[in-house]
Amino acid sequence: MTAPTPTGVRAIPRSRVLLTAAIAIALIATVAVTVLRGSYRDGALEPDAPTPQGSRAVVRVLGDTGTEVGTARHTSDAARDLRGGGTVLLADAEGLSPAQLDLLASSLDAPGAGHLVLVAPDALTLAALTDDVEPAGSIAGEATVPAGDCGDLAHGARALAVRGEDGALADQGRLGAARTYAVRGDAEGCFDAGGGSLLVSDGSITVLGAADVLTNECITGADDAALALNLLGAEDTLTWYVPSATDPLALTAPSLLTHLPRWTGPVALWLMALVVVALVAAGRRQGPVVVEPLPVTARGEELVLGRARLLERASERTAAASALRAAAAGRLAARLGQRHETSLDALLAALAPHTSLSPDRLRALLEHRPVADDQQLLRLAHDLDTLEKEIDR
Numbered sequence: 001m002t003a004p005t006p007t008g009v010r011a012i013p014r015s016r017v018l019l020t021a022a023i024a025i026a027l028i029a030t031v032a033v034t035v036l037r038g039s040y041r042d043g044a045l046e047p048d049a050p051t052p053q054g055s056r057a058v059v060r061v062l063g064d065t066g067t068e069v070g071t072a073r074h075t076s077d078a079a080r081d082l083r084g085g086g087t088v089l090l091a092d093a094e095g096l097s098p099a100q101l102d103l104l105a106s107s108l109d110a111p112g113a114g115h116l117v118l119v120a121p122d123a124l125t126l127a128a129l130t131d132d133v134e135p136a137g138s139i140a141g142e143a144t145v146p147a148g149d150c151g152d153l154a155h156g157a158r159a160l161a162v163r164g165e166d167g168a169l170a171d172q173g174r175l176g177a178a179r180t181y182a183v184r185g186d187a188e189g190c191f192d193a194g195g196g197s198l199l200v201s202d203g204s205i206t207v208l209g210a211a212d213v214l215t216n217e218c219i220t221g222a223d224d225a226a227l228a229l230n231l232l233g234a235e236d237t238l239t240w241y242v243p244s245a246t247d248p249l250a251l252t253a254p255s256l257l258t259h260l261p262r263w264t265g266p267v268a269l270w271l272m273a274l275v276v277v278a279l280v281a282a283g284r285r286q287g288p289v290v291v292e293p294l295p296v297t298a299r300g301e302e303l304v305l306g307r308a309r310l311l312e313r314a315s316e317r318t319a320a321a322s323a324l325r326a327a328a329a330g331r332l333a334a335r336l337g338q339r340h341e342t343s344l345d346a347l348l349a350a351l352a353p354h355t356s357l358s359p360d361r362l363r364a365l366l367e368h369r370p371v372a373d374d375q376q377l378l379r380l381a382h383d384l385d386t387l388e389k390e391i392d393r
Contacts, residue, residue: 019281026273045091045119045214047071047240052217055091058228059240067233071240075100075249078241079107085114088239089232091214093121099249101128108204115204117231120179120211130205132187136196138177139210144222145198150190153201155230160191160198161221162210179209199227206231317371321380328384329366335391355390362387 042049047059047069059069072078072088075096082088082104090104105128107113118125123135139145142163147154162178180196183189189197198209208231212218219225232238243250311320329347333339336350348362355362365384371377 019277022277022280023274026270026277029269029273043242045211046242050216052215054216055214055240057216057219058214058225058232061225061229062233062238065229065233066236067238068236069238069240071242073242073244074247075103075241075243078239079103081237081239082107082114082116083110083112085112086237086239087115087117087232087235088241089117089119090121091119091240091242093118093125096125096243097249098128100243100247101125103249105129113204114235115206117206117208119208119214120176121207126181126207130187130202132185132202133181133183133200133205133207136180136182137194138179139194139198140177143178143193145191145193147191147223150188153188153190153199155227157223157227157230159222160210160213160224160227161218162198163212163218176211178212181207181209317374317377321371321377322368324381324384325366325368328388331388332391351387351391355387357387 042051042054044053046054048054048056048071050056062069070081072081078088078090096104101124104116108116108129116129118129121129126133126135139162142161144159144161146159147157178198180192180194180198181189181200182196183200183202185202187200187202189200191198196209200207208214213224214228219228307323308320311317311323329344332351333347336347336354338347338350344363344366347366348359351362352359357365365380365387371380
């Protein structure tokens with residue numbers, strides 16, 4: 001039993017409570033998305049990303065050991081730091097435009113230039129930056145590659161654990177297979193596998209073919225952490241360069257969406273949620289249907305003729321027959337002094353003393369039955385008219 005509402009206290013409609021709850025949930029979800037999206041960028045080798053493919057772990061440890069790590073998104077910023085003598089890590093060395101590669105190459109040739117670390121570069125990138133390193137192959141599956149006899153180039157690591165094309169990160173489409181490189185001239189290689197080396201250096205450039213060595217998920221494998229920290233923490237400063245599509249020197253011109261602030265997406269989602277809630281609220285019936293008078297007055301015979309034409313055009317003979325029977329039954333009941341709600345059996349019993357038709361014939365005339373063709377419909381109308389005239393006598 002529902003408890004009565006206290007006098008003077010207005011009960012809150014349930015629909016209003018649900019609407020308020022939906023709006024509150026939408027606001028909370030929007031704030032959560034905004035906070036999460038604003039805290040870091042998710043992507044392969046992103047320095048602030050805590051996801052498996054990110055590199056927050058390496059960056060945090062580098063900072064704890066005294067190496068200041070800065071992030072660059074444009075080639076001009078990375079080239080400036082490279083000319084200043086710092087170490088620059090190019091996290092994504094594929095897809096750079098010729099202008100970007102030329103700027104990096106000229107910065108390497110500048111007096112007092114620093115050190116450039118390339119992560120899994122392609123042949124075009126290597127051709128633009130060095131003549132002593134070229135791609136040799138790749139490692140198809142998960143493997144532990146020993147350093148061998150390569151001295152200081154191993155950076156204190158005795159073995160590297162890499163994941164190739166069958167690795168977890170590769171399966172998720174985030175990082176490809178580990179690459180190996182061949183050296184010539186004064187270049188040196190280390191961690192030999194697959195016809196080449198995972199780590200090579202020609203002095204000013206170091207090439208690391210296993211990108212997953214720097215990821216949060218794989219940094220703890222074998223001596224991956226030792227290599228990453230010793231290679232990237234040799235100087236006091238490190239520029240972590242992640243190319244961006246907004247770079248003026250990039251091949252792909254930035255679209256209109258790239259110029260929008262980062263909060264545009266969450267706000268758009270919030271507005272969409274509000275629109276959906278408003279549509280649901282507006283679509284709910286606010287009360288019973290209100291009957292309003294017609295704006296014009298139509299004569300009864302015009303309505304009857306219009307309905308008859310519609311039934312004729314749709315070939316609804318059975319519906320027309322039902323209308324004829326219902327109208328005739330109503331008039332007969334009124335003439336016999338019976339109510340319109342009288343059942344068919346009661347009406348047939350009242351008609352029996354006043355007509356010569358048998359009970360079965362009367363039932364066939366007034367009971368709802370299908371009509372096959374126009375001839376049957378005309379015959380039914382004629383018989384009903386005859387029955388009404390007989391009752392009137």
